[in-house]
Amino acid sequence: MHIDLLDPGPFARNDFWETFAWLRANDPVHRHPEPDGDGFWVLSKHRDISRVYTDSETFSSAGGMRLGSDPGAVAAVTQRMLIVSDAPQHTRLKRALHQALGPQRMPRIEALVEKVVAELALEYLERDTFDFIDLAKQLPNRVVCALMGIPHADWAWIGELTTEAFDSDDEMERSSAHSEIFLYFMELLRERRAHPADDLISHIAHDTQVDEGGGEQRPLTDEEIVFNCNGILSGANETTRYSAAGAVHQFAEHPEQWRLLKELGEAGVAPAVEEVLRWTTPGVHALRTVTRDTEINGTRIAAGDRVTLWNVSANRDEELFTDPHTFAVDRRPNRHIAFGHGRHLCLGAHLARFELAALLKEFTRTLDGFELSGPVRYNSSNFTWGIKSLPVRLLRRRVTAGAA
Numbered sequence: 001m002h003i004d005l006l007d008p009g010p011f012a013r014n015d016f017w018e019t020f021a022w023l024r025a026n027d028p029v030h031r032h033p034e035p036d037g038d039g040f041w042v043l044s045k046h047r048d049i050s051r052v053y054t055d056s057e058t059f060s061s062a063g064g065m066r067l068g069s070d071p072g073a074v075a076a077v078t079q080r081m082l083i084v085s086d087a088p089q090h091t092r093l094k095r096a097l098h099q100a101l102g103p104q105r106m107p108r109i110e111a112l113v114e115k116v117v118a119e120l121a122l123e124y125l126e127r128d129t130f131d132f133i134d135l136a137k138q139l140p141n142r143v144v145c146a147l148m149g150i151p152h153a154d155w156a157w158i159g160e161l162t163t164e165a166f167d168s169d170d171e172m173e174r175s176s177a178h179s180e181i182f183l184y185f186m187e188l189l190r191e192r193r194a195h196p197a198d199d200l201i202s203h204i205a206h207d208t209q210v211d212e213g214g215g216e217q218r219p220l221t222d223e224e225i226v227f228n229c230n231g232i233l234s235g236a237n238e239t240t241r242y243s244a245a246g247a248v249h250q251f252a253e254h255p256e257q258w259r260l261l262k263e264l265g266e267a268g269v270a271p272a273v274e275e276v277l278r279w280t281t282p283g284v285h286a287l288r289t290v291t292r293d294t295e296i297n298g299t300r301i302a303a304g305d306r307v308t309l310w311n312v313s314a315n316r317d318e319e320l321f322t323d324p325h326t327f328a329v330d331r332r333p334n335r336h337i338a339f340g341h342g343r344h345l346c347l348g349a350h351l352a353r354f355e356l357a358a359l360l361k362e363f364t365r366t367l368d369g370f371e372l373s374g375p376v377r378y379n380s381s382n383f384t385w386g387i388k389s390l391p392v393r394l395l396r397r398r399v400t401a402g403a404a
Contacts, residue, residue: 005032005042005308006067008380011284017325020044020313029299032308040067040287040306041296044313046320046337048297052309053341059307062086063289066383067308087343088213090143096210096220097347099227100203109147110354116142117358125366125394129373132248132390133241137163140240143355144233149199150188158184162237166384176302181233185226196273201229206341232348238282239338239352244359246280247272249390250327261329262364269364272329273356278336280329283314284385286340312385369395 010016023030023044029044043049091184101109120142124135150158158181165177179302189201196202204225210218218268220228251258261268286309294301301307315336316324339346346352374391 001026003030003032003042004380005285005310006034007020008382011378011382012378014378016312017316020310020316024313024317028303029297035211040308041299041301043296043307043309044317045297046314046317047312049309049314049350050337050341052296052307053286053337054343056086056343058291058294059288060086060291061288063306064287065193066285068383070118091343092210092212093220093224093228094343094347096208099208100200101347101350105203106350109351112146113143113351113354114358114361116146117355117362121359121362121366125362125396127394128391129391131374132392133245133388136241136244136248136390137237139244139355140352140358143351144237144242147200148188148229148349149192149197149201156185158233164231166234166238178230181230182226185229186222189222189225189229200232201225204229231328232351238384238386239277239346239348240355242282242384243276243280243338243352245387245390247276247356247360247368248392249372249376249387250276250279252372252392254327255369257327257329258369261360264330265364266361268329269357269360270353271334273353274334274336275327275329275331276356277352278315278321278331278334279339280386281315281336281338282384282386283338283340283346284312284382285310311340326373357397367394367396371395 001019003019003044005016005019005021010019013364023042027393028043028045028048030044031039032042033039117139120135120138124130138159141162142155145152145155145158157366161181161184164173165181166174168174168177185201190204192199192202192205196206204220208220210220211217261272278387288307288309290301290303290305290307292303296307304349315321315338318324320335339349339352371393372391373393375389376387377389379385379388
């Protein structure tokens with residue numbers, strides 16, 4: 001089989017699944033050529049990918065998190081941004097940021113998410129047909145903006161910038177949008193340093209400390225805060241947007257799953273969210289650089305080699321999941337790795353789960369289902385992937401004659 005995971009075509013057509021099925025069965029540690037480089041390793045099995053995620057000493061994140069990364073951009077944020085940091089700095093940063101997103105703040109965050117989702121759903125539930133991605137892309141943006149205390153007047157602009165930064169086909173546009181986001185956060189941080197409020201940026205700036213070891217503690221630097229706020233914004237954007245759209249697509253294609261979710265009630269929401277995350281897996285791959293000679297599944301890997309971890313393949317691994325190509329809202333157990341695994345498990349995983357759960361609850365209360373009203377289109381990325389256009393018709397709950 002011809003394997004080219006650098007070709008955007010199969011991702012735009014949503015027909016790359018057979019490639020990964022073949023790799024899992026025939027070449028789970030595959031050497032992939034590169035037109036202008038030394039090539040890289042492709043891991044497709046859940047067990048191999050999980051093992052690499054948990055061995056951060058052998059498999060470093062500091063060299064970049066994705067294929068095609070700009071080395072200069074990576075160098076600028078290495079060891080200051082979670083996703084391109086290794087221990088011990090990664091551990092210190094994550095522990096510090098966790099203070100602002102920790103269990104003690106979860107009830108307030110969940111309530112805020114439910115409020116934002118209810119308001120957003122209300123704007124769309126009275127419409128007959130619309131492109132669901134218009135709702136889906138606003139969901140994470142509004143939640144993160146509310147959490148960070150960004151003025152409401154700036155929400156739409158931040159949403160447009162975020163879309164440009166991660167979805168634009170033009171590299172210069174993406175770079176420019178990221179720069180604008182960084183500058184905006186820097187200005188917002190200066191304001192919060194002077195006038196703290198009850199928001200995420202204020203808590204990170206004033207209430208969190210990095211443990212340097214030996215009893216030494218320090219506040220996060222401005223750069224660490226800004227880089228990681230951008231990371232939270234981007235992580236929330238890509239995961240929730242594509243997962244929400246993917247969920248509605250499946251419910252339109254498989255109305256029996258929507259009926260089952262409604263029958264299960266609130267107790268069915270949590271497992272449904274996990275299945276949505278497994279099925280959609282917006283974070284397609286992650287990259288690691290090998291620090292010392294090692295072996296993966298019997299294959300020798302040399303120091304300096306790059307290894308790619310294909311989460312989309314791991315989450316359809318036949319060894320771990322029964323009927324992996326079937327969308328099942330009541331799937332248990334569900335050991336997916338949509339948020340990565342181990343030390344680099346996504347910091348915003350709880351937030352994404354809250355958002356998806358709140359959306360499903362709103363919809364199950366008011367809708368009988370969804371119908372597709374036009375062609376479904378996907379983006380062409382091998383890094384963050386999902387539906388970019390989903391025209392739908394909402395099927396509203398029918399009220400029987402004589403009902404109260």
